Amino acid sequence: MEISRRTALIGLAAAAPLVMSMMEPETASAATSQQAPPADVLAVQRWLNATFGGRDGWVAVAEDGVAGQGTLTGLVQGLQALLGIAPLVPAFGPTTLQRLQQHGEVGSESGADAQAWRQLVQGALICRGFSGVALSGVWDDTTMQAVDGLRRALGSPTSGATLSPNLTRALLTVTSISLAEDGRQEIVPVQQWLNGQHAELPGATYCSVGGVYDSSTLMSIVRAVQLGTGQDPAAADGIYGPATARALKATDASTVAIGVQGSWVRLAKGLLILGGSLVPFDDTFSAGDADVLTSFQQFQALAPEDQTGVCRFPTWAALLVSYGDADRAVSGADLAHRLDAGGAQALAAAGYTTIGRYLTNSSVSGALDKRITRDEVSAIAGAQLRVWPIFEEGGDELSWFNRAQGALDARSAVDTARALGVPKQTTIYFAVDLDVTPDDITTSITPYFEGVAQGLSDTGDTYKAGVYGSRLVCSRISGASLAHFSFVAGMSSGWGGNETEPLPGNWAFNQIQARQVTSAGQAFDIDANVLSGRDGGIGPEEWD
Template sequence: MVDEMVLITQQWLNDTYSGKHGYNPVEESGKTGWDTIYGLTRALQIELGISEPADNFGPTTQRLFKPLKRQAPDSKPSNMNFILQGALWCKGFNPGGFTGVFYEKTENAVKEFQKAAGLTTQDGIVTTLIMKALLDMSAFKLVSGGNSRIRQIQQNLNRDYNDYIGLMPCDGLYGRDTNKALIYALQKEEGMSTSVANGFFGNGTTSLCPTLTPGDSRTGFVLIVQYALYCNGKSFDPGEFDGKYGVGVVSAVKAFQEFMCLPQTGYADMPTIKALLSSSGDTTRTASACDTATIITAEKAQTLRNNGYKTVGRYLTGNVRTSSGLTSKALTSKELAVILDAGLKVFPIYQDGGYESSYFVKDQGTRDAYSAASAARRLGFPSGTTIYFAVDFDAYDYEVTDKIIPYFQEIKSAFTKMQTFSTAPKYEIGVYGPRNICIRTSEAGLTKYSFVANMSTGFSGNLGYPMPNNWAFDQFYEGTIGSGSGSIGIDKDGFSGRDSGASNVNPPSDPVYDARLRTLTDILSTIPALENLTSLANAMFEFDTTETIFTSPELDIILSTSLLASIPSEGSPNTITITNGKPGAYITGLLGDTQTSLTASQIDSYQNLLNSLSLSVRNGYLEVYVNPTAESLNIQIKIYTPDIPVGDNVTTGLTTTITFKIKTYKGVPVTSPESELALDWPSYDQYLFPVVGVAALLLIGNMGSDLTNNKGVKVATALSAMLLAIFAYYTS
């Protein structure tokens, strides 16, 4: 929606300052944004004579700016007043027009702003403090979703501590600005000067932190505790913000201490105040849980026990980079036995990436869900175990919306599907990450418990966010304990008791199933188009099923498995026999004189794919069927593995069918014309299928692993035409 006065401001800025050094023209949209605020700021700096204008209201601007106030009648317009009035309009305060003169209505607008900011002095004079706050996008009115009492806290902080914090937003939303302002307020009360206070709860702030008890007369400190309690959740409402340490404050402090698993004294001591204002809290406090990327030996397990740890988080898969290179951090059955024998409990973490936004792409959640559940099942974690999926970076809120929520939606969908498998354990979904991610995934109904990355106190996803209500583990300090072979690096974790961890495991024992699974994984991994889908063949996989494992506008891939490993008819023209990992036919023999239809590189590509498939099959049969329709070209690869070794002269069988349904591309049928499709393909088996089978496998081999953006798929029309050209050769 266009704001006429903002539009006038933008037009005036461009008319007045375009072409002047340091000014960047603003978009004339009638909508307030940083573009306009930066334009007003640079205009102000040009008026102040600053040689190199910039977007920020920095020290030089603050030093040169002189207060603006109401003018005498009949005063001449000035650019400084135009800038002021434009800033007021952008802020939502009405100065009575865009006149360039500072009269009563402009003065009233300034007074209204001073009141909205919580200032005691409401004289209508524009000081540096006021002008800097106006040239910013922060809101000073209660916004949608804002809380009036949070706004009261923000206004009170502006009133009492503006010499330390400037003027902070008064929008009713608790965030990093309010969080830092509370720390600045604490530092002022502790006696720090403005040159020392920094809004960070460091060692100096910690050492000066008071212990407040009922009846404490230090009003400033008590008010800060009252504010912080309310900002951490309505469950900790202390009552009126009156600076009195009464019954309401005692009750709220105890409730917060209980929630954070701190000693419930009702006293606001350093550990309590630091937990209210900093995500990591008091890092010297004891903990009964920890997590580590180090393989735990008997000696290290004893170190953990000796230091009071009862529950340890370990990684299901992956590696960690050390000075000597990559080292496995994956939990093994042997290590698990050591941990449990030492009387420790375990909570599993899944992290094979997740260190940056680019990791969280479509289908990553599905892959991770199957990989994590497969690893947990293989290790024997029982139903009810929560697996914590890691988001190990400071995701902005829009990234949580666009990437993290969809990632966990995929995980939930995969877990829901796995729970329909009769033999599969029923695992719960947890999240490891900053507070905002934990809160949002929980509120979306995607996670049961949170493992909170509170150690990263500077993360935007931690600053100004309360502790998630469903927190199970609270990671707050990294260090090393023990010595010699018992030395181990850990992260200390607060323990809420919501997730007690696993105290026993029961690994499955099914060598026949495992042998079939290995064969299926090997088969899928040899086909480029299926490389990234091999995670589907994991310990949660159910045989004797048919499902679409990939779908897009151009391509569907359907995977079917059968435990009836039948043997195809001998002499079938579309069948290749595989013996000891070698195919019984080679492309030059299959094609004969028609091999000139393909290039040398195409022949090599086909032969390499055939060789790879043969190695994965070892002994069995490979069939290729091609079925063109007006809507799609269907290529079916059927792989018979009747003698999969299990052990001790025991074998099992499996038939795997992979169907590639190449659909219309941009509305044009893959195969044409329609009349050619009416021909009876099976009647040409002895001539046609060996050749078409080669071309079909060549098409599949040309599909890359990135199916969502696959040039191989998108040239399907051309390759399909090649199939029909070969077909025409035999039928002409």
């Protein structure tokens, strides 16, 4: 699985007191069911520092009355101290979980630290915004009511006077236990159902219930799919890969059609809801649900036989991962290999009709000579292939992206396109060939495309700007009216900008798999692309 740059940066901002650790990767994130009273939070912060402040590795909690990330991190470290972990680390991960599971139910302790265990839970409940809870160490009715409220909010299947290890973990680490500011209410029941079905199984975790389709929700729903295919709960890791795809393809029960009932229906409808579709979240698949699914299948440009409102493997794959069914037949390809007549004919014979080719080379010493030439244009046209032009001279480094560079790149692209005979009003796809965070898009990528727009305008608006990148990049840049069409880097499924984002509405090409084509006994590399039909590319007779 690829690790996204966005994931790797969580917790590393200078303003954040939390540092990620590969051994202890799950951060404690602040979220409350309502605003926690500052005086109560201050009492929790002071108790944490006074009780655990002398432990090796302790990160002091700011005593500011704000139930933020630092306070929940302090609660996690307090848990580690009670579990006998040393040194303490500012995150909840495998070691903490293992010790917590060995400890068992929280709230039934006896002995010298029993009061501290209960105060720890009460402190977390206070910081989560459950009203009336006192930091007393007494397991009273108010505390139990708050614990039950936590269970209801999460959709937990547990009950009783104590907290399971997984519920304790959720109390300390789940991003949201109430509707987030950017959350959608219709997503919350999906998240609660996932928790109720699977969160207490071996190896499972609770997902957020804030109405945001985040990585915890994605892992939970992939784990649910894995369990549905018969995978052992302890082995279900929530990561979609080849083994999950094979198992899903072989599971007849996963076929969802009108009239079908059960958990597979819930999963299909849940994924539609997470992707932005409006269907009721229940366990019966109706004709209306089939219509919504058909629209999704058509938008994804699935094969005609898979645009019937029946959910089979190709649709499941499209719902679950950015590359969908990677082995599907497609008619688009992008490549860095320069084509001669034989190579172009080999692509056409393999079923490809439209190809993406680079206008220029990368601006580094020793770069691959990947630029398209006039002779190659003739070979491509002779094979009756269509072309979409790509511009990437330095788009794989964040430092490349600024407004001035965007303007320079636009002028370079225009000059090259004119020399090659690219017809006017063709869309040129400017590449963002790396995973970027939302902040990166705001501070670097958007200014770059503003520069591209300026550069194209300065040259007479001969050509249109397109964008290549993650789903998030394509959606944001297109939403800002800075890209006409999107060329989506769908095969980079581990990018944070692809994991839980829908396909942009203006997608023209979706890159799904690295493949090879053979010409005259020599294989060359291509990336297979699904075509939406929005951009037909440059036809054989259209070159100037």
